[in-house]
Amino acid sequence: MKGLLARKIGMTQVYTTDGRRIPVTVLDASSNVVVQKKSAQGKDGYTAIKIGFGEAHKMEKEGTEPRWRLTKPMVGVFQKAGIEVPRTKLTELRVSETELDSYEVGQELPATLFKSGQYVDVTGTSKGRGFTGVMKRHNFKGMKASHGTHEYFRHGGSIGASADPARVFKGTKMAGQHGNARTTVQNIHVVEVIEEDNLILVKGGVPGPNGAIVLVRTAVKKPRIVKPIEAPEEG
16 A cells, blocks of 8 residues: 655646636645565564654754754654654555565655545544534534424434433434544545645545645555546647
């Protein structure tokens, strides 16, 4: 399975040669690097690669020694791997033994790991909306606005189950915390990959606000590559 960490830049739109408008999310996949390789024959017992993303900043203050804005154990991980600039985010990706041989520690992973027309799964933390009611959280339609209904227009209705079993069932949809949860959107179409800027343009929206870190992986349900969307010709 191929994967990259990326930063959500925002949304825009592109046009095809036949004039169709496609909403896309721009993902910046710069500074991805292989930090560690794990093999089933080693002490880890499984095959995976650990990738880092987001170059750390260095604190430089007069009279003190410059140091990275990371903990010493984290900096040590990158020093051991021979990576000059540590990364702020780390994640693991399971790969097969054959795929493991194609990676090297310290290798930079470009956005061209994905191709136009490919399907991907994007995982991130959704926007937190605080404590919300059932209409916003679960798309309830609300109560009728006539025939004696008072102060009950946006309520969820009855949650009980009469005398038998005389309890509220687990999982009943009610008001509560909305968002701020790990979310995966599957089968997103890659519209375009801009190699020189390490940008990936995917169709539609992805979880999280602008600036959020997301994980882009090969789609589990649609691993094939379809016909790329034709961009308009220049001129």
